């Protein structure tokens with residue numbers, strides 16, 4: 117009788133704690149949890165509640181401790197394994213999270229949430245086929261779950277099956293028409309694969325369905341602009357700005373459309389959003405565009421006295437290293453140690469897999485140059501300064517970080533006259549429609565000299581091809597004078 121009573125009370129307490137956590141009141145939930153822990157014997161339910169309370173209090177380490185204790189007491193509880201996988205993922209312990217998610221699936225073959233989590237982690241570890249299998253099962257078990265739909269589409273895209281990804285997102289949108297994230301994922305998928313007409317159609321469908329989302333309109337503007345419909349693009353961007361006036365991604369695209377005045381550099385949040393989303397396809401895309409900048413950097417370096425004499429040149433810093441193309445083209449030269457840095461964690465993950473960098477850092481290059489006091493003998497920025505308009509600060513920061521005699525090699529896109537023959541930005545720099553800045557050669561020369569550099573080379577080059585047309589730019593080789 118006593119036991120029955122305790123159980124009934126424990127159930128009521130458990131429901132109450134859950135409700136308090138849902139209402140974002142973890143402090144009160146903590147008091148009830150203590151009462152429950154006194155009243156009822158240890159159980160997986162209590163462990164899970166303790167984890168949720170710790171998470172609600174913003175204490176992931178405490179949550180992890182609760183989970184470690186709970187799992188050692190109830191090693192066969194799949195839910196605790198899944199919770200620990202989620203907490204470990206939140207703490208960036210991806211290997212631990214993968215192991216726990218796999219264990220959770222083994223312990224409970226009917227838990228779609230565990231399968232979905234395992235699928236996402238496998239995808240991150242580039243085990244695309246295994247990820248697909250898990251996510252297919254999760255989505256089949258819970259077809260109405262929009263998150264599973266998005267994960268599955270991501271795995272299908274990574275597997276190269278774009279039609280399947282498109283169909284998955286279309287089915288998901290049909291069953292959850294108010295889910296803006298699904299609609300945006302479908303529009304982005306179309307944009308990533310240069311299907312700008314399809315992207316506009318999907319964005320228009322979203323608009324007709326009553327979606328009022330800054331990102332949807334921003335993407336619509338991007339697709340329209342890529343089709344050359346600049347007036348319509350400007351209208352879509354203006355709409356996006358109304359809906360998300362502070363969104364850095366939207367603001368940058370809107371500035372690129374000429375609706376807002378340009379900032380002197382692209383915002384870090386914008387860069388992260390763009391390159392995290394681009395990392396997976398970056399290399400195949402750039403190879404398809406005939407991307408030449410890393411090769412041009414290598415050719416310029418072949419003139420360096422250390423390299424001509426077969427001496428080691430280092431330490432060297434690859435600013436905005438992305439997925440590590442520069443490290444690949446320099447890998448047979450005595451450039452070492454080579455350190456890479458980038459704002460995008462996803463780009464860095466791809467770079468890390470190459471194992472060519474002595475160190476990799478996730479940082480904005482301006483902060484890094486300010487905080488890292490090492491003197492560098494070589495600094496490279498391949499296709500990175502197009503995300504800066506005004507160059508004075510970045511050139512001064514690089515100059516200050518180079519040792520005397522050090523070289524700075526970088527590329528820029530050339531500022532060209534518009535269709536009326538007018539060179540924008542007074543011929544100095546201007547933000548282009550794709551969100552990158554272009555620069556005038558005289559401006560670059562002046563800024564380099566003003567920062568204290570000697571110009572060893574500043575040559576016009578084709579950087580890549582877009583829509584079968586060459587993209588004009590420069591490769592600059594600057595030296596911080598030895599005296």
Ligand SMILES: C[S@@+](CC[C@H](N)C(=O)[O-])C[C@H]1O[C@@H](n2cnc3c(N)ncnc32)[C@H](O)[C@@H]1O
Nearest residue numbers: 391436437438441458459460480481498499503
């Ligand atoms: C077009 S990619 C070029 C990547 C690489 N350098 C290459 O040549 O393949 C530009 C890279 O610069 C990074 N980037 C742009 N601005 C940056 C900044 N302020 N700080 C750090 N990384 C930046 C982006 O995240 C992206 O990975």
